[in-house]
Amino acid sequence: MNQGPYVSKGYLAISLDPIHVGTGEQKMARVDKSIVREPSTDLPKVPATSIAGSLRAYVGLHYADRFMREGAGRLPSNCAEDPGMRFCMKPDCPICVIFGFPEGEKGKRGFMSMVQFFDAHIAFFPVRTMVGPVWVTSPAVLGGMVESGLLPEDGPAVELGPDENGLQTDVKGGKLNLGWVLLDVRAGSSPLSESGRRGLKGMGVPGVVLDRLVLVPDKLFGQVVNSNLEVRTSTAIDPFTGSSLEGALFTYEAIPRSTVFAFSAIYKDPRNFQLGGQKLTKEVGWVVENVEMGMKYWEFLGIGGMVTRGMGRMRVLNA
Ligand SMILES: [Zn+2]
Missing domain, CATH: 3.30.70 (Alpha-Beta Plaits)
Incomplete structure (x- = not known):
């Protein structure tokens, strides 16, 4: 402040x-x-x-x-x-x-x-993988958090080059499947520095999220998020009777x-x-x-x- x-x-x-x-x-x-998306990145918000x-x-x-x-x-x-x-x-x-x-x-x-x-933007997005749930983020996301004062200047510890198509994480396993995208882990360290991690922990971000962060290149972040949204099918409800309307199935997406x-x-x-x-x-x-x-x-x-x-x-x- x-x-x-x-x-x-x-x-x-x-x-x-x-x-x-x-x-x-x-x-x-x-x-x-x-759901509503940011036009330039196609990211839900x-x-x-x-x-x-x-x-x-x-x-x-x-x-x-x-x-x-x-x-x-x-x-x-x-x-x-x-x-x-x-x-x-x-x-x-x-x-x-x-x-x-x-x-x-x-x-x-x-x-x-x-x-x-x-607008509220996605900072850490949960994805199911073969080694359990991870939370994906990207260099631009971490940069935005520094700008808004949520992370200290030295909070991000990005080692991935801007053109690399790999991941950065200290979650064990040589490859990770983020939904249907299978990517190599190129850097085996957390995308947050110790002070970045401590700051977010102090603000109440659960330890499990911070322990299982996976940095995804900016150009792939939108794709990973969009292919791992919740999509559910539901029936329309008749507002007068409270029962489901026959044949009124619809699908909707949501941020998990x-x-x-x-x-x-x-x-x-x-x-x-x-x-x-x-x-x-x-x-x-x-x-x-x-x-x-x-x-x-x-x-x-x-x-x-x-x-x-x-x-x-x-x-x-x-x-
Ligand atoms: Zn008034």
Whole structure:
């Protein structure tokens, strides 16, 4: 964290269930319900909009007495007394101040969010191999973790050259099958330095993940991840009877359980802003505290889609 008009903080989270953040569109794809991906790398991710949307809902849920008003979704979302409005616009409101609101409601001006999220990217991805489960990562992933302050400068210990098609790991075995990709182990050491390992352990990354890291070249990382996603078949449920709809089978993909994600957030100090002509008095710590309290709800109520089918629970390791 750095102090100033804003505070930026990196987070690590581990999925307790498969995570499905759908694209919401049916197109020609490997499955009926595909998940959101980063266009440039084709890597699945949890987009910042899903992070912000679910945290906004959970912060509202936490203050249920204040926000338990009829909302449009499955969670309370309105804080306004006036049933014709969605936002109370009060200077101490955890929803209005932290998450902002759009312009135009009864002619009122909008207010910017005091927290900005970035997409959650896969940091360590579990793959079943002939020597048991391993977690794959890549040089670019580790570099990104250094940038967001999750790893110290000397945290990565990458020995693989950029053009090598091999693996780097201290997991024993000369070759490893990552799904259908069979690769040679070229460097028999962990992709993390001792200080990198210690830092992540201190942030709550399970030892088994850190002991079984496998570094994959950047150009193969997307392929390894995409060929090891969970794909399940399910039946559509009739919302009225609760029974399955005849012949309504569909397939969907999800990021598997025990994937470690990295994401960051930038928090602004409300005292630098005015709301409705009034200077705000809440401090940046209040913003962080409420947002991280919302993150605790991911552990029980989940993020993304299919949460009623045992998907979506995620634990933030360093909140
Ligand atoms: Zn409000």
